[in-house]
Amino acid sequence: MVRLEHVTDLEMAKxxxxxxxxxxxxxxxxxxxxxxxxxxxxxxxxxxxxQLELTQLKEQLALMQQRLFGASSEKRKPEAEATPPxxxxxxxxxxxxxxxxxPVQEELLPLDEADKVCGLCGGALKxxxxxxxxxxxxxxxxxxxxxxxxxxxxxxxxxGCTPVTAPAPPRLxxxxxxxxxxxxxxxxxxxxFHLPLARQARMYLREGLVVDSQTLWDQLSALALxxxxxxxxxPAVLFTSPLIHADETYWYLLDKGPRKKWYAWTVxxxxxxxxxxxxxxxxxxxxxxxxxxxxIVMVDGYASYQTVTKPGKEAxxxxxxxxxxxxxxxxxxxxxxxxxxxxxxxxxxxxxxAIEADLPDPHALEGEQQEAALAHRLAVRQEESAPLxxxxxxxxxxxxxxxxxxxxxxxxxxxxxxxxxxVFLTNPWVPLDNNLVERQLRDMVVGRKxxxxxxxLRGTEVAALFYSLIETARLxxxxxxxxxxxxxxxxxxxxxxxxxxxxxx
Numbered sequence: 001m002v003r004l005e006h007v008t009d010l011e012m013a014k015x016x017x018x019x020x021x022x023x024x025x026x027x028x029x030x031x032x033x034x035x036x037x038x039x040x041x042x043x044x045x046x047x048x049x050x051q052l053e054l055t056q057l058k059e060q061l062a063l064m065q066q067r068l069f070g071a072s073s074e075k076r077k078p079e080a081e082a083t084p085p086x087x088x089x090x091x092x093x094x095x096x097x098x099x100x101x102x103p104v105q106e107e108l109l110p111l112d113e114a115d116k117v118c119g120l121c122g123g124a125l126k127x128x129x130x131x132x133x134x135x136x137x138x139x140x141x142x143x144x145x146x147x148x149x150x151x152x153x154x155x156x157x158x159x160g161c162t163p164v165t166a167p168a169p170p171r172l173x174x175x176x177x178x179x180x181x182x183x184x185x186x187x188x189x190x191x192x193f194h195l196p197l198a199r200q201a202r203m204y205l206r207e208g209l210v211v212d213s214q215t216l217w218d219q220l221s222a223l224a225l226x227x228x229x230x231x232x233x234x235p236a237v238l239f240t241s242p243l244i245h246a247d248e249t250y251w252y253l254l255d256k257g258p259r260k261k262w263y264a265w266t267v268x269x270x271x272x273x274x275x276x277x278x279x280x281x282x283x284x285x286x287x288x289x290x291x292x293x294x295x296i297v298m299v300d301g302y303a304s305y306q307t308v309t310k311p312g313k314e315a316x317x318x319x320x321x322x323x324x325x326x327x328x329x330x331x332x333x334x335x336x337x338x339x340x341x342x343x344x345x346x347x348x349x350x351x352x353x354a355i356e357a358d359l360p361d362p363h364a365l366e367g368e369q370q371e372a373a374l375a376h377r378l379a380v381r382q383e384e385s386a387p388l389x390x391x392x393x394x395x396x397x398x399x400x401x402x403x404x405x406x407x408x409x410x411x412x413x414x415x416x417x418x419x420x421x422x423v424f425l426t427n428p429w430v431p432l433d434n435n436l437v438e439r440q441l442r443d444m445v446v447g448r449k450x451x452x453x454x455x456x457l458r459g460t461e462v463a464a465l466f467y468s469l470i471e472t473a474r475l476x477x478x479x480x481x482x483x484x485x486x487x488x489x490x491x492x493x494x495x496x497x498x499x500x501x502x503x504x505x
Contacts, residue, residue: 099138108132145209148179170492173222180492183219184484190220191466192480194443196451224462226491227484231465233498234274234472235291241269243296243322243429245437246289246305249445251277252453253460259453262460264444265289268437270363271503273471275444277460283307287317294318296427298434300327301417323420325349326433331410339407341399348392355384356432377428386425393418440471473501 116125152166172180189195195203197213197220204211238244244267251264263281267274267289278285283304290297290308297319299305308317329349336342359380360373396415401408414421424430444467454460473483478501487499 096136102138142207144207145204170489172219172226172488172492176219176222178215178219180223180488181485183223184481184488186216187220187223187466187484188470188481190451191443191447191463192470194447194450220462220466221458223484223488224465226488226495227465227469229491229496229498230487230500231468233500234272234468235267237272237500238267238269238274239291239293239295241272241295243298244269244293245298245434246286247300247434247437247441248281248302249441249448251444251448251460251463253279253457254453254455255457262453264441264464266437266441266444268440270436271472271475273437273440273468273475275464275468277454277464290317290319292318296320296322296423296430298322298324298430298437300324300434301413321420322423322427322430323417324432324434325352325421326435328410328414328417328421331406331413335406335410337406339401339405342407342410345392345395348388348395352385352388352432355380355388362429374428378426381425381428389422389425440475443467443471469501476501476503478502 111125117123118125150168152168154163154165156163170180172178172183186197186200189200190197197216200216201211201213246265246267248263248265251262253260253262260279262277262279263285265276265278265285276289278288281304286304287308297305297309299321301323305321309319309321310316329346332342332346332349336346359377362370362373362377365373393415396411399407399411401411424432444463447463447467454463469484469487470480473480483499483501487497490497490499
């Protein structure tokens with residue numbers, strides 16, 4: 001059967017659309033009869049049951065249309081926007097940005113000889129020393145590759161001893177032709193800026209370097225071997241934090257045959273990220289990822305986390321869960337499209353976030369300042385946030401909704417996680433949401449869209465390693481390029497060396 005999106009002839013498309021519309025009407029009639037018959041057999045009110053089914057179908061259609069054609073942003077327009085005075089012109093753009101990191105090249109532009117004539121008297125113009133009219137523009141100096149030929153000097157003694165040769169620079173792999181700096185550049189382009197290896201090879205060809213994607217992959221795999229100890233040291237760093245964030249997203253393994261859906265599991269804290277790409281999204285995998293962590297884990301409502309932390313269960317993990325208000329909010333944002341009453345609870349949740357925006361971040365402080373910040377967060381939350389949370393629960397319990405509706409789904413999701421959603425009122429370390437780890441997953445999601453996943457199994461290991469180290473370096477304020485080069489050189493000189501990114505503090 002030819003699909004409608006593949007049809008290019010307008011008349012044929014019209015005929016197919018008409019047939020589909022007729023078939024849709026027939027199916028609606030059939031659904032109506034089946035619902036009535038089902039209600040009759042169950043002893044229910046057929047008309048009420050049919051109305052419920054139609055309401056649910058309308059909700060599903062509205063939500064589907066929003067997902068297909070509506071804006072994907074979760075931002076909502078403020079209730080009232082102040083209108084600026086008519087005589088004040090709104091500034092467009094942000095103006096020129098300061099560029100303190102760019103080297104400055106000054107170029108003096110003189111007049112042509114033919115133009116050095118006074119327009120008033122016809123005499124010769126003379127240079128006005130020290131007077132210029134200045135402007136700036138950002139330009140580009142094209143990158144280029146060089147073939148370094150090392151000539152290692154040899155030395156000998158007239159006594160006839162064994163000749164001595166100057167040492168070679170550090171090599172990524174024995175007998176390899178590409179430098180450590182080159183491998184780091186390729187890794188950063190793929191896992192930091194999402195450029196597939198085949199695309200990089202085409203770019204390099206334009207710049208004079210003939211290389212294929214397999215060679216580029218060989219450099220990545222070799223570099224990852226040197227960085228493996230540093231990657232394996234990350235969980236120990238993470239699990240010393242009193243609170244970590246966990247989340248997961250799908251990842252494709254493209255090895256022989258049809259692609260397989262694997263999952264990228266991520267745990268993160270304020271200054272470290274650790275990714276693992278594993279074949280399952282099960283509770284057993286969640287147990288494997290969280291290991292022996294004994295603190296607080298912030299997650300979404302995914303059931304596997306709750307399964308592995310359930311008290312009294314065999315092999316239950318010794319950590320506690322807190323839940324994310326951002327996920328709760330998303331449920332109500334979706335439901336608002338068919339249930340306008342959700343605007344009330346969204347306003348209350350917005351007020352919770354407004355309170356949090358003014359509170360200090362304890363992760364950015366140390367010692368007495370950190371203790372004072374935590375005490376302040378706790379006091380403000382008890383005084384201002386607690387009444388809002390109580391109002392949200394009161395609103396939720398007062399709502400009436402149809403089973404299976406978007407509003408009912410949002411209400412059940414929130415109330416089912418309520419105990420974990422309110423821990424932030426008594427623990428100042430707990431944030432409102434799980435957005436920290438979602439931000440760390442963003443690079444993997446963008447990378448997945450560009451290179452579709454990993455071809456060999458080794459590719460999943462290399463991807464998890466580089467995403468973890470690059471994002472940890474960014475969190476700590478160190479340039480990932482410099483960090484990867486520093487860590488790789490240290491490991492080449494002393495195998496097994498662990499080098500983690502340094503904090504900008």
